[in-house]
Amino acid sequence: MQNKIKKIFSKITGLNIAKIKSNTSPENTKKWDSLAHMNLVMAYEKEFKIKFTDDEINEMLSYALIEEIILSKK
Numbered sequence: 832m833q834n835k836i837k838k839i840f841s842k843i844t845g846l847n848i849a850k851i852k853s854n855t856s857p858e859n860t861k862k863w864d865s866l867a868h869m870n871l872v873m874a875y876e877k878e879f880k881i882k883f884t885d886d887e888i889n890e891m892l893s894y895a896l897i898e899e900i901i902l903s904k905k
Contacts, residue, residue, distance in 0.1 A: 832902070833902075840897070
């Protein structure tokens with residue numbers, strides 16, 4: 832599942848999978864803007880058939896947090 836999370840993240844942000852680290856965030860990822868953030872949310876909800884709360888969406892400020900939130904829902 833973690834590999835699938837990374838693949839989706841890579842596809843939307845344009846970041847090479849090998850360069851995705853736990854501290855990857857909007858501050859250090861040029862293409863991770865508000866639109867990319869919402870695209871990530873929608874892609875993860877569709878792929879994993881989950882729904883994020885507004886608080887969870889706002890908390891997704893690093894790759895590690897995204898992964899943690901998704902894994903907590905499965």
